[in-house]
Amino acid sequence: MRVDVTVLGAGIVGVCTALHLQERGADVALVDRAAPGEGASFGNAGLIERSSVIPAAFPRTAAMLARYAFNRVPSVRFDPLYLLKSTPALVSYWHNSSRLKLKSAIDAMLPLIEASIDEHDALIGPAGAEDLVRADGWIGxxxxxxxxxxxxxxxxxxxxxxxxxxxxxxxxxxxxxxxxxxxxxxxxxxxxxxDAKTVTDPGELVKRYAELFVRRGGRLLVGDAAGLCASAGLWTVKTEELEVQARNAVIALGPQSAGLARRFGHSLPLLMKRGYHRHYRMDDAMPFHAVADQERGFVMSPMTRGLRLTTGVEFAGADAPPNPRQLKYAEAAAARLLPLGEPVEETPWIGVRPCPPDMRPIIGPASGTKGLWFNFGHAHHGLTIGPATGRLLAEMLTGKPTFADPTPYRPERF
Known part of the structure; x- marks a missing residue:
């Protein structure tokens, strides 16, 4: 099958990229080995964070570093071996977290954050997802x-x-x-x-966006992006149904993106920030809003399945075994705020957030590799800015005027 663009990855970023390309007249195939919304798009705290205008910076003071040194807080945990392997990226993250550099990151992210609510609103109605989204904000x-x-x-x-x-x-x-x-x-x-909105089932929201893409004529296919190859000016990937060829391919695979990009000669730094969640039956103790404990670093969100307790950051390899300690700390801290009911799941969920060290996503064409495009590295803001970065990538790829300056996100900055 021949299409204009193949989008690899059916999380919030990939699905929204496909929708925006489709809206601008492109024939699009969306390919993933799993169903839409099954990765980090499924497991987040459900916040469309219009109010989170300051990126999550690396701690710069001795007091903050000391707080995290013993791995006993739910906000930040680390695998020492992973830190050693990731030293260059961590040093860059620390450098980019200086006062001056952080200001640059804030300015770079602001157009995407400011567009977040409007871009979601443009999809929520057509996708029939009004029942999943609340407009009453969140409380820190x-x-x-x-x-x-x-x-x-x-x-x-x-x-x-x-x-x-x-x-x-x-x-x-x-x-x-x-x-x-x-x-x-x-x-x-x-x-x-x-200003923020909250989502009671983030995975279901992505699925409904994907269904909207299909209703509008898009092709949603099951296939492994690892098989992507280039030949005779076309990008080819095999799916369960057929082989797809396209002049352009967009890598929107979240934490797997950097590995696939490396195969085509592009070395892009990503730090892996893992996170855990679990749902709890609350009966009549459910809070009315999503509540973030700003000192302990976890979020409690009313969800369809119960109260979702979402941990902070775990610096560890994407494939490292799960470590339940961070969630245990969060459970103990949350229990001092409200009575947690019984867990819904026997095993907590774990997911990975890919984070460039300069705290902004990687969006744009792969320099020197014709037809290859990137849209990944959204860190903590995937659900929030996925529709906005999907629009920006689509505008760039189709040659339309962009709603924001794409320079701060271009891959060649690394």
Whole structure:
């Protein structure tokens, strides 16, 4: 079968890339060995984070590094051997987390973050996914009065981002979220971020976006991207149904992307940040909003399957055995905020978030390799900016004016 573009990867990024290419007149095949939305797109905290305008930087102070050194907090955990193997990328991450470099990353990411809600809204209705998305924001909470006061006092620094939020003291937080324990060992206050949206089943949202792609004439095929090859100006990949040939191929495979790109001579640094989640039956103790413990570094999200507890970051190889310790720490910390019910799953879910060391995705043509394109490295923002980066890649590939300057994301920056 001959098409204009083959998109490899049916997560949120790949599906949205396929939809936007299709909208701009391209004949598109979407190829993945699994069903849409089965990877990291399935396992995230379900936040469309319009309010998260500051990327997750590497800790730069001795106090912060010391906090993580013993691997006893749910926000960050690491495999020492992985850190040794990833030293060059980690050093680059540390360098890019300086005050000046972080400002550049904020400015680079802002057009994608600002477009996130509008780009999702353009798909949610046509995909029939209104039942999965809520527009009541999320709440970040603090347990230490001094830290909460410091954060609240610095909110004016976010004025240029035009965010809508409400600062909640302990009593106000208790009125908004009566299930959350306040006071001693509980929350002392919080910030309710109103701009964000939340998703009660992220995997199902991606599936409905993929169904929209198929209804509009797209081809969704089962195949292994590892078999991608180039010959006579065409990119070819075999699927279960047939062989697909295209003038252009887009790699949107999340953590597997860098390995496939390397086969064609492109060495692109990605740090692997793993994450875990588990659902819990809550009966009448379910919070009304997604709640992020900003000091412990985990998120509790009301989901279709129960309360989803999502851990922070684990620096480890993508194929390393799961380590349950980080989730155990998160469970213990969450239990001080509300009574966790019985786990829904016997085994926690684990997924991988690919993170370039400069904290911005890799989007654009592969330099020197005609017809090969990249759209990956979305770190913590895949669900949030997937539709926006899909649009940007589609505009670049089809030669249309781009809604944002693509320069900060181009692969050749490495």
């Amino acid at each position: 909470i603090w347990r230490t009065a001094a830290k909460f006061a410091a954060v609240s006092g610095n909110l004016q620094g976010l004025k240029r981002f035009n965010l809508s939020y409400t600062v909640l003291d302990a009593d106000e937080l208790a009125r908004v979220e009566p299930k959350i324990h306040t006071g001693q060992e509980g929350a002392v206050g919080g910030i309710h971020w109103h």
